[in-house]
Amino acid sequence: MLPLRLLHCSFGVALLVASSAAQPATQTANFNVTVSIQSQCLISATNLSFGSQAVTLGGEVTQTDNNSTITVTCTLGASYAVALDAGTGTGSTITDRKMSSGTNTLSYQLYANAARTSIWADGSGGSQTVGGTGTGVPVALTVYGRLAGQSATAPGDYASVVTATITY
Numbered sequence: 001m002l003p004l005r006l007l008h009c010s011f012g013v014a015l016l017v018a019s020s021a022a023q024p025a026t027q028t029a030n031f032n033v034t035v036s037i038q039s040q041c042l043i044s045a046t047n048l049s050f051g052s053q054a055v056t057l058g059g060e061v062t063q064t065d066n067n068s069t070i071t072v073t074c075t076l077g078a079s080y081a082v083a084l085d086a087g088t089g090t091g092s093t094i095t096d097r098k099m100s101s102g103t104n105t106l107s108y109q110l111y112a113n114a115a116r117t118s119i120w121a122d123g124s125g126g127s128q129t130v131g132g133t134g135t136g137v138p139v140a141l142t143v144y145g146r147l148a149g150q151s152a153t154a155p156g157d158y159a160s161v162v163t164a165t166i167t168y
Contacts, residue, residue: 035060039078063149080168081131089162101156
């Protein structure tokens, strides 16, 4: 018969062997946590009116200047460019914008600068757009309009709808 002390020692070794065999295995895995933040821009515009004027006795409309505002709000750091199309007046082009009243037209132009020397265009063919970098707060861009002095074809309400497009 085994001495009690040896029996206790054998029992302890058996428990130790059994407990190490029952330990679970482990493994690890890594994963990425990501987000893609997209730039965003908002654009709005006020109407531009050249008011009301009487045609001179010689049939002329006098040159009239007025301004409009395009407001741009872009995400901080987002680059943007604002383009203006030719408008909806009959026969309107970027270089000769027109307002229509029926089949009659009056020429006008939209400029990017107060001196009215740089036509604000649609960016095609290297034409002028107005751009900047977003600050996260609204930025007012002035549209400088000019109704050219010209022969009036007929009294009426002349109009054109210009589309401002922001690319960012």
